[in-house]
Amino acid sequence: MNYWVDFNNCSSSPTTIALPNTDPNDGCTAEHSVYSRGDYSTTAEHFK
Numbered sequence: 001m002n003y004w005v006d007f008n009n010c011s012s013s014p015t016t017i018a019l020p021n022t023d024p025n026d027g028c029t030a031e032h033s034v035y036s037r038g039d040y041s042t043t044a045e046h047f048k
Contacts, residue, residue, distance in 0.1 A: 001035075001046050008038035014046070 014033035
């Protein structure tokens with residue numbers, strides 16, 4: 001992720017959103033991080 005954030009000159013502080021837990025019985029959660037303000041309005045996004 002660091003490579004793409006640096007390559008696109010994005011902000012090093014992402015906006016992170018917890019995604020809805022669609023199946024509370026499976027023990028899984030997910031986050032979506034968006035590194036914005038890159039060159040030419042690019043973003044780098046990461047799902048974890």
